[in-house]
Amino acid sequence: MSKSEIYGDREIKPLGLSQREVRELFELRDGRLYWQVKHKSISPGDLAGGLQSNGYWRIKIDGRTYKRSRLVWLYVHGMDSYPHLLDHINRDRSDDRIENLRMVTHAENQRNRSWGISRTRYVYREGRSWRARVSTHRGRVSLGRFGTEEDAIAAVQQWESLRG
Numbered sequence: 473m474s475k476s477e478i479y480g481d482r483e484i485k486p487l488g489l490s491q492r493e494v495r496e497l498f499e500l501r502d503g504r505l506y507w508q509v510k511h512k513s514i515s516p517g518d519l520a521g522g523l524q525s526n527g528y529w530r531i532k533i534d535g536r537t538y539k540r541s542r543l544v545w546l547y548v549h550g551m552d553s554y555p556h557l558l559d560h561i562n563r564d565r566s567d568d569r570i571e572n573l574r575m576v577t578h579a580e581n582q583r584n585r586s587w588g589i590s591r592t593r594y595v596y597r598e599g600r601s602w603r604a605r606v607s608t609h610r611g612r613v614s615l616g617r618f619g620t621e622e623d624a625i626a627a628v629q630q631w632e633s634l635r636g
Contacts, residue, residue: 484554487542489533491550497533500547503569505531505540527565541568545575557581579609595624604628 498505498520505520521531521540529540541558545551548570559576560567594606594615602624604615615631618624 484557486554487538487546487552488536489538489543489546489552491546494543494547498543498547500544503544503567503572505543505547523566529566529568541573544568544570545573579607592621592625592628594628595621597621604631606631 497507497509499508500506506516507514507518507520508516510516521529524530530537531540531543532538539558541560542553545553545558553575556575556577558573559581561572561574564572595602595604597603598617601617601619602621603617604624604627606613606615606628615624615627618627
């Protein structure tokens, strides 16, 4: 059985591709991969893959589907990000420019996630109030419920300043 990591309900496996293989298949331009080979209905120069409903681009190679971000990382750095995850710094899952990707652990990725409609991480709407809840290496910590989004943001900022 091949090695893999389980994150929540997702299983992450090694790509099983080399940088040479990816560079033979694709040309990288501005975070997008373009086919360099002819195959069935694919022509050289065609944009590879498609945008999924979850916001990630996926590309199918020999019957297996890959996240484009991981292929871009391998293309540029010559190594698979496995067992780490790739974080989109600007939170746009379809923006796979190498300067927008960073390798993170699962815990680091969870701390950076958006929890709702707030413009600030760790703050989200809960009924008529706003909740501030931060993620640490020990788990999530509630900073309380607040009447306004600004008060919840202030609580998060205070917590972050105390952490150093």
